[in-house]
Amino acid sequence: MLLSLSSHWHFIWLVVASFIAGVMNAMAGGGSFISFPAMLSIGVPPIQANATNTVALWPGQLTSVAALRKDLRLDLLPVVLGASVVGGVSGAIVLLRTKQVTFLHMVPWLLLVASLLFGISGPVSRWLKQRSSDAHEDKPLPLIPLALTLLPVCFYIGYFGAGAGFLIMTALALFGLEKMHELNALKVTAACVSNLSAVFTFIFSGAIIWHYCLISMVFAGVGGYVGAQYARKMSAEVLRTIVVVTGCLMAAYFFWRNG
Template sequence: MAESFLRLLYASWLPAASFFAGVLNSIAGGGSFLSLPALFAGSAAIGIGAVMVQATNTVALWPGQLTGLIAFRKELREYGWELLPLGTAAGIGGWIGGFLLLRTGNHMFRQLLPWLLLFAAVMFVLSFPLGRWLQTLSGGKRHNKLLIVGMVVVSVYVGYFGAGGGFLVMALFGICGVHDIHEMNALKVLTAAVSIGIPAVSFILAGKVEWRFCLVMAILAALGGYVGAHYSRLINQAIMRRTVAAIGFMTAAYFFVQNYAAHPVR
């Protein structure tokens, strides 16, 4: 009876979490704060390891990044081949991150998960004040070489975990002197699609995707992304980001408690 109830709860929670994850990603980011716990909730009952959960989440949320490419296609065409070096850097970093995830054991990733979530939540809280300060570090100059190297480093994190990666990319732009809003949007969309897409392909080829849930998540996340983008102008961005950060802290706390309950300190 209890197992049946948990399966029913999981079956209803995951679709809802996937839809709202797409909404959050299109408005403020942080969709993984919802989709990851939903996947982990039923992982023990259906035999999915922690690494497969993360890989499935990455693949499922990738279509939402592709819709961003479509939305910014005009800006991307304007920059053309100038985007190739940065896109390549994002792809290399994303592949390294995906490679590292596949080499991480389930137990190790479960131990790292709350710390990764906590880091992502802190990044959301600091996004506005830290972002303004980082923009002053460029000294009014454009540092293209630093941008390429930095994109590789940031994309390693994106390929490995992803949550909060959007802010890290925006912070990198500020440090390297990229301040034009149209260019920032184009670069962010491109690098996100590549740094998530490359490891997603790696996870698929490695057989680390649970397709029974991934396909449903992908469809609902893409639908949520469309709805979120359509109504984003009606939503207070600052309040939304604080809400996302609060969800992130609660999710991190939940996994800290889960890890402690499974392995109490003696």
């Protein structure tokens, strides 16, 4: 009886956490700060939790790519896709070869770094928008150096991923891409393809806990729809602060738990 009740609470918590993660991703990003720890809290091993969470949240990224497809720079797309596939697959393979206990001890550091990355994304986004307002025409970019710069970012996405989106935008901007809508479209595409490459790697390796994955996927989708209705009504800075605080609290919890 107690075991059955505990199992029900596990599913309820996963439903709630997945819904909140979907809302967060639609409004500001950072949903993994909730859904990934939720997977761990219900007893999923760390590496399987990360893999399952990646698969569950990926469909939301696909819908974003569809919405932004008209803003893609086609001349840069092969470079971005190549770096995304290679980086995503290699990151996923390294994750799968990491020992469970090692990854568990890395979790608080990964959450903390992702939270800090998310925190500084605000000033970086304002800088990018300022550059975008001064841009008038497309410029050719050095493709090989760009690919080599995107590769480690996409590797990180395949390995863990939270907070990496603005790193892609920053890399593209540093190499000369100035238009904000093009930066955003390529960022979403790179993240989506990197995660899709990791998803296939996780599926073929048997690392997905499917009954948890499907529950999380459905309710993250519902949360994403709800969050999209309110995304423009809330302050971006307030949303970013909420995400950063959530990530730091989760990191603090895992530092305490691992200690």
